[in-house]
Amino acid sequence: MSAPAQRACGRRMRREIAEQPDRWQDLLAREGDHLAHLHEEIRAHPPRLVLFVARGTSDNAAVCADYLVQTSLGLPSASASPSAVTMFGARLDLRDVLLVAISQSGESPDIVSYVEMARAGGATTLALTNAPGSALAGAVHDVVDLHAGPESAVAATKSYTAELLALTALIAPDDVRAQLDDLHSAARDVLSAAGPAVVELAGRYRYTTRVVTAGRAFSSASAREAALKLMETSYVSAHGMSAADLLHGPIALLDQSVPLLCFASGGPDANAMTELVELGRGQGVDVDVIGDGSVASSTLPPLLPRGLAPQLRPLLEVLPAQLLAAEMALARGIDPDRPRGLSKVTRTY
Numbered sequence: 001m002s003a004p005a006q007r008a009c010g011r012r013m014r015r016e017i018a019e020q021p022d023r024w025q026d027l028l029a030r031e032g033d034h035l036a037h038l039h040e041e042i043r044a045h046p047p048r049l050v051l052f053v054a055r056g057t058s059d060n061a062a063v064c065a066d067y068l069v070q071t072s073l074g075l076p077s078a079s080a081s082p083s084a085v086t087m088f089g090a091r092l093d094l095r096d097v098l099l100v101a102i103s104q105s106g107e108s109p110d111i112v113s114y115v116e117m118a119r120a121g122g123a124t125t126l127a128l129t130n131a132p133g134s135a136l137a138g139a140v141h142d143v144v145d146l147h148a149g150p151e152s153a154v155a156a157t158k159s160y161t162a163e164l165l166a167l168t169a170l171i172a173p174d175d176v177r178a179q180l181d182d183l184h185s186a187a188r189d190v191l192s193a194a195g196p197a198v199v200e201l202a203g204r205y206r207y208t209t210r211v212v213t214a215g216r217a218f219s220s221a222s223a224r225e226a227a228l229k230l231m232e233t234s235y236v237s238a239h240g241m242s243a244a245d246l247l248h249g250p251i252a253l254l255d256q257s258v259p260l261l262c263f264a265s266g267g268p269d270a271n272a273m274t275e276l277v278e279l280g281r282g283q284g285v286d287v288d289v290i291g292d293g294s295v296a297s298s299t300l301p302p303l304l305p306r307g308l309a310p311q312l313r314p315l316l317e318v319l320p321a322q323l324l325a326a327e328m329a330l331a332r333g334i335d336p337d338r339p340r341g342l343s344k345v346t347r348t349y
Contacts (some may be wrong), residue, residue, distance in 0.1 A: 027146045047074065047096055050076075050098045051082065051327045058160075063079075067101070083110070099123040101114070104130045104133055104159040106134025106136035107131070155229055155233050155336060187316060215243060226263075256285065263291065265304055265306075270294050
């Protein structure tokens with residue numbers, strides 16, 4: 001690869017990672033009133049169930065939303081299975097159900113088909129998408145435009161955090177939602193502080209073939225998304241999961257050649273995550289932590305502000321993980337803007 005080509009590698013992904021604080025401001029400025037109205041409607045007329053339908057990165061955002069619904073609204077929530085409709089022709093009774101479809105492109109046929117079935121089955125349907133003119137947007141009762149702007153790198157970054165931001169504004173309690181307007185400033189601080197430490201960590205991970213990422217509750221979404229980004233950009237076998245699920249068997253994967261990246265800060269999950277970190281280190285595992293310093297890390301400094309609500313953590317803690325995916329790919333001689341075998345719009349049926 002020529003020197004100019006090497007310098008161009010990862011430029012789009014890194015630029016889009018850096019854009020995120022600005023895009024969050026755009027989203028809240030343009031959709032804030034709409035999201036506030038929907039928030040009030042859900043609380044005034046709660047559904048019997050909130051059902052999410054998504055794929056890939058958007059499905060990781062739905063993991064966070066699942067916790068938001070249960071802890072903030074006190075309602076049951078679930079993740080839909082599009083193949084039940086597209087492959088097996090299932091038709092569900094979804095009266096009094098709120099179906100939230102999450103898709104950056106809005107063009108995956110199985111997601112659109114599921115929404116059409118749900119609407120015919122009595123559900124109220126809402127789409128969160130970065131493409132308000134998409135097929136998905138035309139199939140639902142209401143649309144939230146994510147306003148993430150064009151995303152030219154194949155690996156989704158700013159559209160993912162836009163989904164998280166919109167879901168938090170839609171579902172979270174008022175005291176958490178009140179903090180969203182100031183979160184862009186904290187995001188800039190995280191991105192600034194993360195740079196050099198992430199480059200060092202990427203160098204340490206350069207030759208690994210497997211990585212495990214873990215978090216609890218809201219942060220389990222970050223673990224899943226970090227693993228997906230590492231797989232997409234660096235071609236490593238990355239396993240992202242709840243730290244609780246990790247202890248139920250997969251922890252056997254860990255050894256001196258398989259690093260563990262945890263997402264942990266002060267809060268209800270801190271003790272459990274501390275125990276996992278100590279267990280890993282006791283087995284000679286290379287363990288690092290993205291968090292506020294409440295759970296000790298090896299390489300990474302505290303990157304998140306102390307006292308951050310657990311519901312807001314996924315928005316900030318994924319930023320260093322996105323940078324890590326880009327830098328690790330570059331360290332391995334891969335262009336993270338153009339992963340092999342992937343395209344920006346994935347159509348599944």
